[in-house]
Amino acid sequence: MGLPWYRVHTVVLDDPGRLLSVHIMHTALVAGWAGSMALYELVVFYPSGPVLDPMWRQALEACVQARNEGRDLARGGNEIIREASKWSPELAAACEVWKAIKFEFDIVDKLDKVEK
Template sequence: MHTALVAGWAGSMTLFEIAVFDPSDPVLNPMWRQGMFVLPFLTRLGVTQSWGGWTISGETANNPGIWSYEGAAASHIVLSGLLFLASVWHWTYWDLELFRDPRTGKTALDLPKIFGIHLFLSGLACFGFGAFHVTGVFGPGIWVSDPYGLTGSVQPVAPSWGADGFDPYNPGGIPA
């Protein structure tokens, strides 16, 4: 339920920020100066175009595809609904045969095992996002700036698995 609320907040906050964002002057009036909170994080993850026809660089968006700002918001809202339905299912069908002790027949919840299974599944989803979206296999990659932060572009990033992956100026630490 908590993850459903967080995903719903992220999607609805993205839609709110898209509604109040003015993309007309990205140089003198960037999104961080307009009080945006969620849109800069989406931009860092490679989402730079809108279905409304604008980009963060001031150009016209030709084909933003599904992973635009609105697409990311919609996917979070859909995920929120699915997670809410999953929590209702868990609340309704908590008394499954799976949770019965075979020796006594009484309800016996193995909470560490249940938590471990759910933690593994959410970790698998996070790993899938990092492995496919950030590296460019299924997705644009992430926003990588020059060392001075003046220019940048969206590009796939290879993971840095060593100690240099902990360097905050190394973009390869994000997918690792």
């Protein structure tokens, strides 16, 4: 289920390039829930930098092709992006940098222990 069009465009306009610049592997996940057109607008019209441009475009094209082939972007995103990195040196470099990074955080809001 995608986001309503008005919410997608709010994300695109308010967040020029920052939504996806956290982690290249998020491209497939965001394409799954926001739709590939939202990502296309974000990548093409709001590039976060000339060095990152080819990387994001390659990742997006791989996601669109995978979706057209009927593949699940949310579950197979890592594999889809890694396959695309064979043809893009920029994307391969990004995958190499990000492969060891994990987003593992402790619970932010913890209840205080009430002592009697």
